[in-house]
Amino acid sequence: MERSFEQYFRQNRLPHLWCPGCGNGIATKAIVQAIESKGLERDKTVIVSGIGCSSRASGYMDFDTLHTAHGRAIPFATGIKLANPELNVIVITGDGDCTAIGGNHFIHGCRRNVDLTVVLFNNNIYGMTGGQASPMTPTGKKATTAPYGAVDPVFDACRLAEAAGATYVARSTAYHVQHLTSMIADGLDNKGFSFIEAMVQCPTAYGRKNKMSDPVQLMMWMRDNAVMKAAWDKLPEDKKQGDRFPIGLLYQEAGVDYATAYDHVIDLAGGAAK
Amino acid sequence: MSKARLMQGNEACAEGALAAGVRFFGGYPITPSTEIAEGMAKMLPKVGGKFVQMEDEIASMGVVLGASLAGKKALTASSGPGISLKQELIGYAAAAEIPVVIVNVQRVGPSTGQPTAPSQGDVMQARWGTHGDHPMIALSPWSVREAFDTAVMAVNYSERFRTPVILLMDEIVGHLREKVELPEADEIEIYPRRQPGCTPAEGYRPYAPAEDLVPNIADFGNGYHIHVTGLIHDETGFPVGSPKVTREAIDRLHTKIEIARDEITHVEEYCMEDAEYAVVAFGGTARTAYEAVLAARQKGIKVGMVRLITIWPFADQAISDLAARVKGILVTELNYGQIVNEVERAAAGQCPVELCAKYDMTIFEPEEILEAVESLVAGGNK
Structure with a gap:
């Protein structure tokens, strides 16, 4: 069996701290396989993460890696990319990190179309702190801070990214692992803000509270409810209800990335030769 | 021909930072510091540098830390309310040892206070604003020329000690206009970005202290594959949950400044x-x-x-x-x-x-x- 992805991990930092059955490992592997498939130069690739279960991934990956503060991965990544545009900058974030405490940075990262590839590990919960409701905990589902079920409507991070100006938006799941890898790989190709929502199972904090403590059960839910975009678009509205959600490339458009746009500013100011 | 110019303190601060090698600025508008951002927006692209106006003060602090890690000397500027928002990442810079300069052109507080009358009410905020035990360097100029000089000094100290430095200006000096003559480029001493002393193959540890107790951390993109975190870490840069490592890490952060105290305490x-x-x-x-x-x-x-x-x-x-x-x-x-x-x-x-x-x-x-x-x-x- 081909295990070339192992070279991208810091073997001396493993095993990881994620719970048995967690989907974060699958999503992390999908990222390094996407990197491998696109042949990104490892010395010129930086992994940036926020805080939370998702964001511990950076420490296991053998690149220059940056574990920032809660919600702040995108501003740090923006600084890295603008300071040295030849670097490939990949952000790993979570549903709480990206859409709650980092929500404003997410919106404006999309708007600026900075050439970043942002992978959101959506486990529907704050896992690291023990299972509190996030903006992506489905309404009605339980969490330690939503003992009677979450009251808040959920964020659809993909629609948010599209509306805010991201030029590549895709979704996949830990069940559809090859599809997830190709969605991330295509995101790496896009010269602009690429956003990939990777749905991952959290049996410990989310599943246990919601009668789905078996990781297989959670992955079967992904299998049964994910609908490929092309098929989704043909569904009548009444079939798009309930737990069903689209996966695949959801949105793409051409746009000038921020560093390229700023090069024009440098030209105008006469600083190009410096 | 006289090189004298009529200049504002904030403008001189921007000029000083630029002269010291700052090539990246991230900021957010706030009076009475905004002229620093405006000056950087105009001057940075002329020297091939970059200016970015961020969505808030927190992002402004994050973006300059990212730029610094990628090898650019970086500056941000604000006033009291904005500095309060930046505190989380000022502490991050202290812990992860990222060079950066934060200008605070003080105004009356607390809270939104009296915009934007002069004050010197952020003296203790400069020292203790962020959580946890950390060292701090803060400089305060009294003239337009000294706004330039202390900006250079702040950038140099941030690089030398790999620590955040606060340039604690006040509205009086920030908005003061004086006739100044700025030094020529060759008269300005610049502390260069510290470089690793050995390769990864030779056992490079990014947070191993040099003789002056400051680590020579590689910039991103140079093949060192370093890990940077705000968690307490050992010399490898990776988090360690040990009392000994924690005590030693916090000791070194303080001691690296303490042993240079006489040299950097200007009176x-x-x-x-x-x-x-x-x-x-x-x-x-x-x-x-x-x-x-x-x-x-x-x-x-x-x-x-x-x-x-x-x-x-x-x-x-x-x-x-x-x-x-x-x-x-x-x-x-x-x-x-x-x-x-x-x-x-x-x-x-x-x-x-x-x-x-x-x-x-x-x-x-x-x-x-x-x-x-x-x-x-x-x-x-x-």
């Missing part, structure tokens, strides 16, 4: 040769205090002034020595009383320490300070 004396009393002042307030000292001299009072350029680390030795040779110290500051506590601590009872405080949106009049000097000399409070 200037005026009319102190025969002085029996001293006024301690800093920033824009020192300008008025100096006027008051000259007026007191006219009246035959043997008073001088000691001006703190470095606010943090505090000039313990200079103030202790001062307290041993004068009959009394008057501290003048544009706040309810902050640095006076440090002066009292350093003076350690060797002489009386009085406070002349003002916190009503207005700057000191020389007469107010003169009166306080006379009161100190008379040996009692008003």
